[in-house]
Amino acid sequence: MKQSRRIAQAQAWAWAEAPTIWLLGKTQAGKTSIVAELVGRAHDQIGNGFVPMTKELRLYAFPEERPVLRFLDTRGLSDVADDDPAADLHHASTQAQVIMVVARVDDLALEDVLAVLKPLRAEHPDWPVLVAQTCLHHGYRRQDRHLLPYPFTGDDNDWALPGLPDELRQSMLAQRQLFADLPGHHPPLFVPLDFTRPEQALPPSDYGAQRLWEVLEQVLPETVMRLRASVNLSQAEQVRTKVMLPWTMAAVAANSVPVPIIGGLGSASLQATMVNQIARRYGQPATRDQWSELVAALGTGFVLGFGGRWLVQQGLKLGLGWGTAVVAAWTFAITWAIGEAALYYFSERAAGREPDHEVLRERYQQALRDARRRYEERKDKEQGR
Ligand SMILES: Nc1nc2c(ncn2[C@@H]2O[C@H](COP(=O)(O)OP(=O)(O)OP(=O)(O)O)[C@@H](O)[C@H]2O)c(=O)[nH]1
Ligand SMILES: [Mg+2]
Numbered sequence: 001m002k003q004s005r006r007i008a009q010a011q012a013w014a015w016a017e018a019p020t021i022w023l024l025g026k027t028q029a030g031k032t033s034i035v036a037e038l039v040g041r042a043h044d045q046i047g048n049g050f051v052p053m054t055k056e057l058r059l060y061a062f063p064e065e066r067p068v069l070r071f072l073d074t075r076g077l078s079d080v081a082d083d084d085p086a087a088d089l090h091h092a093s094t095q096a097q098v099i100m101v102v103a104r105v106d107d108l109a110l111e112d113v114l115a116v117l118k119p120l121r122a123e124h125p126d127w128p129v130l131v132a133q134t135c136l137h138h139g140y141r142r143q144d145r146h147l148l149p150y151p152f153t154g155d156d157n158d159w160a161l162p163g164l165p166d167e168l169r170q171s172m173l174a175q176r177q178l179f180a181d182l183p184g185h186h187p188p189l190f191v192p193l194d195f196t197r198p199e200q201a202l203p204p205s206d207y208g209a210q211r212l213w214e215v216l217e218q219v220l221p222e223t224v225m226r227l228r229a230s231v232n233l234s235q236a237e238q239v240r241t242k243v244m245l246p247w248t249m250a251a252v253a254a255n256s257v258p259v260p261i262i263g264g265l266g267s268a269s270l271q272a273t274m275v276n277q278i279a280r281r282y283g284q285p286a287t288r289d290q291w292s293e294l295v296a297a298l299g300t301g302f303v304l305g306f307g308g309r310w311l312v313q314q315g316l317k318l319g320l321g322w323g324t325a326v327v328a329a330w331t332f333a334i335t336w337a338i339g340e341a342a343l344y345y346f347s348e349r350a351a352g353r354e355p356d357h358e359v360l361r362e363r364y365q366q367a368l369r370d371a372r373r374r375y376e377e378r379k380d381k382e383q384g385r
């Protein structure tokens with residue numbers, strides 16, 4: 001993905017109050033059921049399996065009082081055949097940042113869905129696409145039950161699962177193949193699930209819900225951070241989750257090592273943009289003077305210390321290329337630490353106090369240590385999955 005695109009995406013997510021996930025699918029595919037399961041509302045809007053139910057676009061904020069995520073439930077596609085769906089679809093496409101296609105696993109007639117999805121993905125190649133493959137038990141024989149614990153990973157391993165009913169294997173594979181030539185940077189993420197009613201006697205009734213949350217976590221890292229910390233976020237925490245984390249992740253993804261710090265912070269770097277946004281959050285335009293003070297306060301330790309030493313010892317001596325794991329960890333740590341320093345600096349200014357340079361340096365050093373741990377934890381968690 002081009003760096004400019006990544007920046008634009010990070011910006012969009014950092015600025016959006018809560019990212020919106022668009023549920024797209026044919027009528028009675030299970031869209032509203034997913035909303036109901038994830039946000040705990042809309043149960044009365046679920047259909048009977050035959051007659052189209054959802055009649056208009058509906059936005060569900062989650063949690064309701066302090067939304068960090070929104071689900072945009074839309075009418076089933078075949079339901080809009082008699083009138084023009086273009087306006088609805090256009091409206092949805094301007095609201096959402098993530099698409100969740102919902103399809104019954106045995107439904108291979110997805111032309112209508114793909115006709116909407118393909119041009120959309122061509123226009124926004126970096127939008128994550130999830131495909132919820134619902135109603136798994138449609139591929140079961142009478143005696144089959146859900147495989148437990150939930151085994152699906154959404155990739156080729158799914159075919160080799162012991163005990164997977166043949167019919168389900170075949171339809172799941174055939175359905176995934178329909179998405180093979182979807183334009184865009186990444187293939188869709190498939191999540192098989194089955195949200196049943198108690199009388200269907202297929203426990204658990206939320207089969208696959210946990211996996212769906214995990215996949216959302218993968219595509220919306222900063223959102224999930226917010227979700228976890230959504231109760232009573234202090235302003236500093238808000239800056240961390242809404243500004244620092246997305247920008248730090250963008251810096252890692254874009255491989256944007258903050259080298260320019262050696263000669264002062266380059267104004268075009270992702271880190272500089274992050275600092276400007278932090279300043280703005282505190283109602284403090286980051287002036288040239290403030291920039292100089294911030295960099296000067298960090299001192300030679302900042303310029304030559306962690307970063308400089310690392311560059312010389314690791315980067316140049318060992319000839320490590322950009323893009324290695326070490327560089328990623330370092331980029332994460334230093335970007336995060338710059339954010340912490342800026343957070344302290346501008347919050348003090350906003351409170352009408354002179355930032356204490358000693359404290360500023362301490363914050364920076366502490367943040368470097370914390371950030372490295374934070375990064376290792378993230379990585380371990382991802383690899384452990
Ligand atoms: N067994 C099972 N039933 C499901 C699943 N998802 C949905 N259903 C059932 O399918 C029917 C339709 O579900 P809805 O969630 O209303 O589907 P929808 O896509 O919102 O439908 P429209 O609003 O009409 O477009 C309901 O009877 C649900 O209980 C699933 O994963 N497993
Ligand atoms: Mg519905």
